[in-house]
Amino acid sequence: MTRTGERPVVAHEWVLDRLLEGPLRPDDLRLRARELPALQPGEVLVRNEFMAVDPAMRLRMDRRRAGRLAYPEGEAVGAKAVGTVQESAADGIPVGARVVTFLGFRDFAVARADALDVVDDLVGDLPPENALTALGNPGLTAWVGLTVIADLQAGETLLVSSAAGGIGSLAVQIGRLRGARVIGSAGTEDKVRWITEELGADSAFDYHAESPGAPLDRLAPDGLDVYFDNTGGPLLEAAVPRMRRLGRIAHCGSVSGYDGGGSPLRIDDVAQIVLNSLTLRGYIVDEHRAIWPRALEELRTWLAEGHLRAPHTVVDGLDSVPEALADVLRPGATHRGKLLVRLDVARP
Amino acid sequence: MTRTGERPVVAHEWVLDRLLEGPLRPDDLRLRARELPALQPGEVLVRNEFMAVDPAMRLRMDRRRAGRLAYPEGEAVGAKAVGTVQESAADGIPVGARVVTFLGFRDFAVARADALDVVDDLVGDLPPENALTALGNPGLTAWVGLTVIADLQAGETLLVSSAAGGIGSLAVQIGRLRGARVIGSAGTEDKVRWITEELGADSAFDYHAESPGAPLDRLAPDGLDVYFDNTGGPLLEAAVPRMRRLGRIAHCGSVSGYDGGGSPLRIDDVAQIVLNSLTLRGYIVDEHRAIWPRALEELRTWLAEGHLRAPHTVVDGLDSVPEALADVLRPGATHRGKLLVRLDVARP
Incomplete structure (x- = not known):
């Protein structure tokens, strides 16, 4: 003592x-x-x-x-x-x-x-x-979501919501480091530029400028393999019918509804979930402590080598x-x- | 030749x-x-x-x-x-x-x-x-859904929709054989009796007799661990907010909407999916052929020993x-x- x-x-x-x-x-x-x-x-x-x-x-x-x-x-x-x-x-x-x-x-x-x-x-x-940041809940949440929950593979198309936020900015970069094609969404034109120019997303869009179906159809005409979702709301509703076969949605938050009555989810036809064998999975990073050591090792290496920013x-x-x-x-x-x-x- | x-x-x-x-x-x-x-x-x-x-x-x-x-x-x-x-x-x-x-x-x-x-x-x-039946798509769909998709454990509470149907009647029995507490839903009183008396469900209810929230609250007051869903519709919507933490929904069909305009899914607040770390997963049994030999072996043994009916x-x-x-x-x-x-x- x-x-x-x-x-x-x-x-x-x-x-x-x-x-x-x-x-x-x-x-x-x-x-x-x-x-x-x-x-x-x-x-x-x-x-x-x-x-x-x-x-x-x-x-x-x-x-x-x-x-x-x-x-x-x-x-x-x-x-x-x-x-x-x-x-x-x-x-x-x-x-x-x-x-x-x-x-x-x-x-x-x-x-x-x-x-x-x-x-x-x-x-x-x-x-x-x-x-x-990168070695705490945001980095671990992004890493666990992409690696464990969504099993993101090189060459896949990844959508990240709130891509300029604490978790999303790391998910964009981890997605890129995993070899995915990364699309980010954010709420201002400045952030959209920052996501592509500074974080390395392949493309990004301003979710205030148009309803989300249009930019998704334009930027991912062949659909999405993985959606890293921390917003819920209209972007989640637009993403579900645009997921490819065996698509995965890692859902770690629904900030769009936190300060209101909640974020509803309205899927017109749940048959999409079977026809495309989709997985929608919510998770809390504390439930995955067993894998934190491996996540931290990879995140620390990326940071030390300059591949990842926090x-x-x-x-x-x-x-x-x-x-x-x-x-x-x-x-x-x-x-x-x-x-x-x-x-x-x-x-x- | x-x-x-x-x-x-x-x-x-x-x-x-x-x-x-x-x-x-x-x-x-x-x-x-x-x-x-x-x-x-x-x-x-x-x-x-x-x-x-x-x-x-x-x-x-x-x-x-x-x-x-x-x-x-x-x-x-x-x-x-x-x-x-x-x-x-x-x-x-x-x-x-x-x-x-x-x-x-x-x-x-x-x-x-x-x-x-x-x-x-x-x-x-x-x-x-x-x-x-038991050794074809229905049995394999029920086995894969409960074993691979939902990872059903002994002692858990399982809901099976269309529990008197081709797939559901096998899911009820496999759930029981796995040691789960099984609740079935069906569309007539006769079927409800058959599910409990002949298939061994712990309880069952007629989804025509009342809206599904009431029987779920009555029969599973502590919530559901696994929902084996082949109907979609109001029962799926009622099940989502009644899932326990780390609950899994194995979704292999949405027959309630097949002959209409589709089965919508309306979740009031998607935050439930994060707060309870829920997984909703659609699947098609043909995508899981690698595990069919193990499934067939177990199903055949149950049939031969009289534990499973087809x-x-x-x-x-x-x-x-x-x-x-x-x-x-x-x-x-x-x-x-x-x-x-x-x-x-x-x-x-």
């Missing part, structure tokens, strides 16, 4: 008092100061440095739809975060170690050693914020959390890649 | 002159006499004895929806059939051999040796019509084909298990 340094008396944390029944409003989250408890054996005190802002957090806030993943009311909102251990009552996690927890949206947190990952184990020699946008300060969450839910928002909040650790 | 016996001069066959654009009508199929050609090397002449009447035939007749599986217009309708080789120009297929072809809905047919299965290889010592209903005569096809498309039809047409080989 190791103890060191000055101990903060209070933590500041964003709290959700009530699960949502309508769209997220700025005052649904409340910043609260809370006295930090003394550590129990097996616990560490973490000072957060980077926090991931994830559209799926909105789903966990939803009274009607969150189910088993709902945030507990009246408690600090969980978010993936990288922080430094300030005080330790856990064997093998020394003070100064960088760790990833689900204890973001707060400056200081008490974490159990069995519910955290050590950043060095994830990122090796790379900067720690990679544990929230796009992200950084905003500063705990106060920026509510606006950042609204931003990742807003169609056509201007940030690119993963949105991270960097913490203002000067707060007393 | 072997030749023998009297050679018929003409075959009688049911022909579809035009793909359908509306519901099937009695005169859409036309019985035609056709002179049989001389055999080419590698061909055999088959006299059909049993023909399978399959709801999916209707889908192949549909101009708008059949896609790559559409029947060629103006030709005899293909159906799985067991027949006896009358004349052979193929090595290894002697006269008198029983074979399965896709050349049903006719009395005599010329088959290529590389497009048939030898009945003995499928059924062993069991009666040949098993090649169209339910079927027989109607006689080539003239009964159109009514038999209408019957398998009719909700609440009274036949049980697979519907077979036994051929009137006395036809001149």
Whole structure:
């Protein structure tokens, strides 16, 4: 057991008092100061440095739809975060170690050693914020979706939605590295350019400019083998009848419906699913931990060799959390890649 | 090369002159006499004895929806059939051999040796019509769907639609043999009784008597692990939000929409698919030929030991084909298990 340094008396944390029944409003989250408890054996005190802002957090806030993943009311909102251990009552996690927890949206947190990952184990020699981008949930979600769920093969045609987002920007690049022909969709012309020119997609389209059937017919006249879907909504509905035989849809999110009543799926004729032997599969990356070591090894190699970038946008300060969450839910928002909040650790 | 016996001069066959654009009508199929050609090397002449009447035939007749599986217009309708080789120009297929072809809905047919299965290889010592029921497409479709597509485990809760039908009646029994808790749906009270009393389902319900959400909530209050779906329609829509975490839907047909404009699928909120990590997978049993030997071995053993029955209903005569096809498309039809047409080989 190791103890060191000055101990903060209070933590500041964003709290959700009530699960949502309508769209997220700025005052649904409340910043609260809370006295930090003394550590129990097996616990560490973490000072957060980077926090991931994830559209799926909105789903966990939803009274009607969150189910088993709902945030507990009246408690600090969980978010993936990288922080430094300030005080330790856990064997093998020394003070100064960088760790990833689900204890973001707060400056200081008490974490159990069995519910955290050590950043060095994830990122090796790379900067720690990679544990929230290419070597964290976004990279693992894209890798697992394309490799395990969709079994993407070289030469296949891949569609990626939200292709300028935290997960989509990595799925585009992984698809390209796997030898697929990659089509991306995004919500602004700037992002469309960025997806092709910077991320290497073969083509991309602005889903605000036209209904999705037209660009899919134009850019993939022979149909799609794999759709990496993290939006749901009209693009998913347009993709289903345009899948080729034995097509696979890896579905990791439906952000288009998170801040409304949900994203419906309307397939005119379910016979398409049999006639083309389609698979539509939802997944959560935490259910695939057994394959993370192999995924991380490949992702780290790509990063180290310069084949993969970890796009992200950084905003500063705990106060920026509510606006950042609204931003990742807003169609056509201007940030690119993963949105991270960097913490203002000067707060007393 | 072997030749023998009297050679018929003409075959009688049911022909579809035009793909359908509306519901099937009695005169859409036309019985035609056709002179049989001389055999080419590698061909055999088959006299059909049993023909399978399959709801999916209707889908192949549909101009708008059949896609790559559409029947060629103006030709005899293909159906799985067991027949006896009358004349052979193929090595290894002697006269008198029983074979399965896709050349049903006719009395005599010329088959290529590389497009048939030898009945003995499928059924062993069991009666040949098993090649169209438990040891043919219905049994293989049920076995592949539950074993490969859905990976059904002992103790899980399984829903089977069309549970009194040709495929469903086998899926119920295979589910039970795998140790699952089995719920069946059917369209008459008589069938509901038969599914539980004769096939061994734990429970069953009449989908005409109430909307499907109510019986599912009553019979599976903790939700469904696997749904073996060959109907689509309202039961599929009711099942999706009632699937447990990591639930699997094996989808081999959507008979509820075959004779109409198709079976729509309307999911209120596709987030259910991610939140519960659901898989919806369509498949065609012919795509899984590599695993047929293992499936047939297990199915044959169950049949031989009396653990599995091969339910079927027989109607006689080539003239009964159109009514038999209408019957398998009719909700609440009274036949049980697979519907077979036994051929009137006395036809001149």
